[in-house]
Amino acid sequence: MSEQPSTTEVSQPVTDDSVRVRQVSHYQFSWVAQESGAPGVLTLQLVLDQGAWEEVVMVHVQDAKVLRNLLAAHDTVHFDVGRRVLMFGTAPVA
Numbered sequence: 001m002s003e004q005p006s007t008t009e010v011s012q013p014v015t016d017d018s019v020r021v022r023q024v025s026h027y028q029f030s031w032v033a034q035e036s037g038a039p040g041v042l043t044l045q046l047v048l049d050q051g052a053w054e055e056v057v058m059v060h061v062q063d064a065k066v067l068r069n070l071l072a073a074h075d076t077v078h079f080d081v082g083r084r085v086l087m088f089g090t091a092p093v094a
Contacts, residue, residue, distance in 0.1 A: 019049075020082045021080050021087075022048035022053050023079075024047070024048055024077040024078065024079055025050045027047065028047075030045060042061055042064055044056070044057050044067060055084075067086070073088075076088075077089070
């Protein structure tokens with residue numbers, strides 16, 4: 001008798017919310033006014049996986065300049081939703 005190959009049990013179904021790393025499709029910097037006399041807040045909105053997920057992060061103006069350059073320089077950018085980490089580009093393992 002031949003043995004059947006075992007299958008891996010998945011404890012939960014894979015859902016849209018269970019995907020933790022997503023590709024950045026689009027991004028937009030925005031400035032949000034605060035109370036009168038208070039400095040505004042600069043935000044970066046990330047549209048992930050063609051709109052399947054969105055994330056908004058507050059950024060400092062110096063970080064925004066660096067992020068804008070990194071986003072423009074890389075064809076592929078990913079965002080880890082759980083850790084809130086942007087990852088720029090990919091490189092093959094040698």
